[in-house]
Amino acid sequence: MRITADTLLSMTEKSFVREYLWTPEQQLAFLTARDHGVRYMDGSSSSLTEDPRIPVDFHAELDQGGGSFVAAKSGTYGLAPQALTLYSWTKDGSRFRPVRAQELVLWQTGYDRKTVLARIPPSLGLQIDPRERWLSWISEHGHEEELEIFSRLRQDREVRSVLRVPGFLRNVRWHPDKAMMLYISWPLHDVPWESARLYIADYDMQDLRPVPRAGRPLQPPQVGTVPMSCSEAAFSPCGRYVIALIRTGEWYQFWSYDIARQHWQQISHAQAELAKPPRGAEQPQFALHPHRPLVLGIAAEKGASHFVHYHYATDEYPQKWKAPRTRDSWLDQPRFSPDGRHLSVISASSQSLPGLRSWQYDVDTWYEANRVRLKQPYRAQSQTPLRVEWPSLDGETVHGLLYQPKDGSGPLPLIIAVHGGPVDQVSAGWPAKAKFFTQLGFAFLYVNYRGSWGYGSTYQRALEGRWGLIDAEDVASAVKSLGDQGLIDPNRVGIWGGAAGGMTVLNILIRFPRLIKAAVAVYPYLDLPDLLQRCAPLKRAEMKWALGDCTRDEMLARSPLLRAGRIKTPLALFHGAKDKLVPLEQMQQLQSLLERQGTSVQLKTYEHEGHGWKHETTRYDYARRVTDFFVKSLMETSSSSLALQYGQREQPSQSV
Template sequence: MQTTAAHGSWPSPVTAALAAADDGRPDGLGTVGDEVWWTAPRPTEGGRRTLVRRRADGTEETVLPPPWNVRSRVVEYGGRPWAAVERPGTGPLLVFCHFPDQRLYAHEPDAGPGAEPRPLTPVSPVGGGLRWADPVLLPERGEVWCVLEEFTGPAPTDVRRVLAAVPLDGSAAEDRTAVRELSDGRHRFVTGPRISPDGRRAVWIGWDHPLMPWDGTEAVLADITPEGTFARARTVAGGPEESVPQADWDAAGRLLFSSDRTGWWNLYRAELADDGTPGPARPLCPREEEFAGPLWQTGLTWFRALETGPVAVLHGRGDAVLGILDPETGVLADASGPWTVWTPTLAVHGTRVLGVAAGPGRRHEVVELDTRTGRTRVVGSPHTDRVDPAHYPEPVVRIFTGPGGREIHAHVHPPRNPAFTGPEGELPPYVIRAHGGPTGHFPLALDLETAYFTSRGIGVADVDYGGSTGYGRAYRERLRGRWGVVDVEDCAAVARALAAEGTADPARLAIRGGSAGGWTSAASLVHTDVYACGTIVYPVLDLKGWATDETHDFESRYLDGLVGPLDEVPERYEERSPIEHVDRITAPFLLLQGLDDVICPPVQAERFLARVAGRGVPHAALFFPGEGHGFRAADTMIRALEAELSLYARVFGFDRPDVPALELRT
């Protein structure tokens, strides 16, 4: 028997504290001998990331206790932060990047009590210092090869990136000159090297401003000399209009790479002659599906070759699933199980494939596929239902129609609570969510932040607006030159459609997003009258500022593609920037901002609020010390989530005495 109560007022066991504790996912997966290792979030420990190992007997343990934080800041979004090798008799040797100082450290976790990590790299006082990512351990050379990001001045764009060799003996811990540079610096951005099975060659990805890695990249191949230097570096795939997000090797020494040369990221293989010259690249499974994704971090892996010949691949439309590809026949067999979302962090060991996967009713967990038997099992970070799953949302995959008849992909999460239903004739409020990126998409995976709202009677619609990934290059490029137009239109089209079909209350619609989604939320309040309120989280608000010196180097030329070069279309920057049109905002809003954010800095939020003040628009703003781009500490996430619910209670007219009242000022 269900109790009738106003939408939004339903009691729920999905608390903000529970949602915060469940935030984040395993990442950086790898194998060390027969063990499986990964990084894991610790929201209740200040938001640090630790390193977890699963021993061969199935036991799990934390490798690094507080305050160690295994996370890189290369391109600010980071990259793979660790590597380890098995050493019979002495235990593994680990190299990792520590977030606070960004130094590389070596550690021997089995060395006994008192064993502490020792630094391998120095601290630089220049700008953002020295940063490292995507390490490859080479004990036989006494080095670790990785990406070096080195700041050369105080500005965020005073930076260079090369592949470098760091000695394992600690001789570079106080001496930058002891670090050997491997690549020639021809590209502004590089990923870590992937070394051929015979050790003779290395391949990596490089690209330059103003391109983003989903616009155009190059796969660079170099010979490795006996002295451990790179020779004859040459481009073997990619270009200014072809994105190659990953390149690697199969067990026979053939080059594998993903490319969107056909409009879809597919997988290719090329034979190499004795002199290293690649032959024609052959597509291994040509489909109108994505076999890769946007390269937001170095070290992402959408495919891994097994020693026995098959290739483990992630593929699909929207979300990616795990499949095993026979490269000789093109036959692709998907792994069984309840997982519909696999993240780009694959590892292989013998006949086993390991990945991180989730589904609509399961959070992200570490999953193993035995390719001999086809059997899958959870081997780490197992999902547990902390509340009755009847409180989880049941998402519906939808395709809506936007302006000009264009398709808009979305996931709709109706209100759901086993004990409550809304009054007869009352339509629920809905929150329309815009994802970040904007080159990204919403995964169809269990998210307790979504359940926090749906279990209280508030619907949620996640919109993969034009520009999102997972649907081919043409869909991705709908946003080219039209950021702040297509994204705003597509979110509004979904909101209007839900209202028109009787799913959502047209008078109680909200817009919500973080980062690029925060931009879309603010722009939606400026350019449409669809929403009764909005939640704007660490947003871009001033395009001109963001295009000059108010963001980091990686995205400092992003707007060339999303809006157009500033010197060519300055009027677009003014017309589309929410900060230039605060007079058009009439709906209440909540702004959430981390004070340590260098990607979407607080100065933009502060200027925006200064212009809004005194205009009669009810609003609130919460600034969080110690938080950067993406909240990580449990206390922050709890406060932010409860504040968002309080905003909706105030605007939509339901009672929530269980959360602190949000004070709105005008």
Template sequence: MAEPYGRWPSPISPHDLAALYRLNDVQWDADGQTLVWDESRGGHSLLVAQRQGDAPRDLFRDHALRPGVGYGGGAFGVGRGQVAFVAEQRLFVQPLSTGKPRPLTPAFGHAASPVFSPNGAWLVFVHTYEDHDALAAVPTQGQGWPQRIAYGADFYMQPTFSPDGRYLAWAEWDFPNMPWDGTRLMLAAWREGRLEVPRHLAGDKRTPIFQPTFSPDGRYLAYLAQDEEWDTLYLHDLEQGTTRPLLGDRCLMLPAWVQGLRTLAWLTPERLLVLENRAGFSRILLVGLDGSVQEHDPAPYTWLRQPAAALQGDRVAFLASSPLIPERVVVWHLADQRWETRARSAPENIPVAYLPTPEDITWKAPDGLTVHALYYAPVPAEQRSETPPPAIVSVHGGPTSQRTSAFNAQAAYFASRGYAYLELNYRGSTGYGRRYREALYGRWGEADVEDAVGLARILAERGLADPRRLVLLGGSAGGYTVLNTLARHPGLYRAGVDLYGVSDLFALDLDTHKFERHYTAKLVGTLPEAAEKYRAWSPLFHAERIRDPLAVFQGGKDKVVPPDQSARIVQALRRRGVPHIYKVYPDEGHGFRLPETLEDFYATLERFLLLHVVLA
């Protein structure tokens, strides 16, 4: 007799998910022969280097990469046979050939995105200390203290040198904006440790700029901008002082939640590569300076990130994955479009039959916008019955973010047990244009809940899931949507799963870190004028309406959504006798990384779903 949905035997265990490596970035050295990448093993991030024809090797094991500007990112930079990286609140420099890391800066503030000057004599990096951000420079031989070279803006990101060392470019922005709202592209002449007066080249309060990048010959500065509904690739001629668009009306940028993000790479002085996001699927675009565009399907991969071109322009490294392939470090050879695998994040020993592939489903929201979700059917397909399965609807965090066609271990874990699994890219998500992204502004807690409700109804109408056995799961901003949906629409979802979710908007606005200090005001409104809306859309003040079983998971060291936000929700559940579980992982922050945490989380969650959904 076949096992019921939710109890299918699966080859994917909690240990398998906990043991996955996380790949964060990949870069070439200036010679185009040595590849360096950042990988996390068991919550410990380190650097791995591989020279062409040689085996990969760990550059160190007694340091843990930990960039501390905002949400992190920009952990290292490579140049002239050496690597600079951030650990223990310091910058270190290490030769790629042989030799140990050498500290370059004191443990003062936090650093990110180190970039070598073309002659290797200087490092420029993003620095923050006591809420003051800046670009700083330090000699690589350690003979001087770091000095601020650009300051006055609230935030900085993506510093980059011209190949001849004449210029430095970067993006900066001010409150109340987030980097996807509006930034400025700045350019300044570099004078060995200092800058001449910067020029504001592009961008404003309504035009975000992303990833300024100089051409190999130093003549051009390419950058991405969202000056209308979609993104445009621009080219600034440094000799002529003119700017022209090369490619437009496409999704080319990422929301800069972290430092060091890239979607663009110069191949030669006449050609660039840029990644296009088509509703969560990657396309490779080769763009000539004459405006010509060659499009490539990256099969067998569906999602690429962090492109890095070798000096010769004949190879590009990526972090690549698909629903059937866990993320890898790969090199794409342009001559024959051949993919070469350099590193894997997983053993890749799960039979393909147990790995689901997503289907894009859409429906109309009340305001007329088309809402998007990725639907993963239970696998293997031959085990499905004619009755619809239980479904887990996952609501991503951010909320300015997107779930894509990248490998989704959590989807595979539950789909292989007989659940349908969905990723809801509700209004406010990126990847679908400016209007879609900004549809949540002033309506956080309203539009996202409408979309969670709309998806539940669509699943029932289309026979994609059993409407009596739906689960809503989300972390951070996604947890906020879970709590609001359960409070305002009791009984629609059979159970909820809240990971470090926001429950009190007042506390979030008062206690959050610098990067998001004005984010809640954009999403909900400015206090005190919007106090009534803050109370209306804070789940904490309506927790007495929650009656469906709820699992709450929290990191004990979370500084973004402090533990009190979860504890107060749990107190309300206890007072009313609502079925629930509450797990606090004392050594975790905002997001779970430790293997022991992940193993316990998935085992605990699966038991909760069996008791309150599958067997209820």
């Protein structure tokens, strides 16, 4: 089989459209995963008219909260990194971490880029108030986070802190008419799905800047025993209501709050997840219609997404509006155009790459307006995942998505992919890795072990205090279940994971030494006590929640580095030399230990990478090595073995 560079890169390519918004001129402005630039297209036309002059220095690191941008009448504002990298040392000088400076930039009509402010601390949650008087963002300051303001009405270009909270601050929203704001906050050592609270605050104007008063919590009446945490909230366009996603029993549900009457009402009762796993980035997961009392959300059921809509003022408007139908199985970031006639969403399916799709509403009917997708790198088979369930070692149900080759027969070799997080979810969108390996004759399983998002509160909270234990058990139990059903060959199973998923991979090899035939671990977490000292506060809170009330010795007992002597499975390790979460010395220590005891191990280090691949040449080389490793380890040595050929002329250019 001949494999091109694009085929391999598709295994590691993230969503084409990472983030987008509607401009006041009815244009769609979006960020792409490949060039990280801002692009514009006509949002109301069926023809795609992209801006040919693209600023390519806007880097969308959404996982860490950077890359947010907003549209205003004056242009499109964004937080972009500067070339300068600062470093800070601890008191003893033993460690350092990179601190990226940022700058506030402005693009006018998509052509001219200028710096508004330089050397802003790493920030997230960029917002502009509805009257376009000021821009605001959130910055971290030790154990506190604060809201900073840049007033467009002042000439001094001074940035001022207007709100500081102990712990985390997210979801700042400004009222469309009144001097009022919303925000979500929770303590530093807590996880958002346990204790994120919604606050509303009035503010006064001083020196052309808002000065918020003390916020008062907004909390609906308690339902059930699960903590009612808030995931996202917004003012309605009319300004009368607050619409919020609040955990209610097993699921996050939509609630409306009448500000004048101070009255809560639950407006959804879905048996599906309406919120996404909280992360550093702020990407709204519901949209409010600009002219109707209507909220459009995305519901996830066992990995697949679909639209849901609710009216929050049913006594004032007839319920005639319906969301468009779509065959896409993964939806993200729904948006209405300013006039309310267009709806857009980032979507994907097992047949189509992630991209931006929009519809036009006319005479109670939706018509597709435009669709922006990458050209598919290879002719992929049309596949729908098999939603599989199996019993865990202690009898609980575990979920996953299984992809099988169409022409495969008999028990197949299996590759299991383990997601990171640890609290995250694999959805039934464009399964790049599964698409690639099923064409090579493998079955491919994505595991959403207990603790994964999207299967209810009880399923997600099952991981609390048991990370490093039940995640490994849930993956291991999948092999026995699928083998008993004759779907896979239990003697030819490979496993693959990165970061938290890489730690799970190593723990499986330690606890179940004869289960796996070949394993790939990408910058895996190796030393948990050391990791907790290095990671960001939000990540640290999630890890401590997942580990529970552990002593240092108990954390070391769950750390793969301490128990790696039990690993006998052939192992391929991949790491970035500039990784500050997992130092290269730890990976080299793991490699040395395994080599001394005779375990087959290979370590590939990329000198210009950190914790995650940034360069195209790295992703190409990484995908090629993983492919060769699994094919040689798991495919039977017979005449039907694959002969992989790589096109040298089609390798990506150097980008280091």
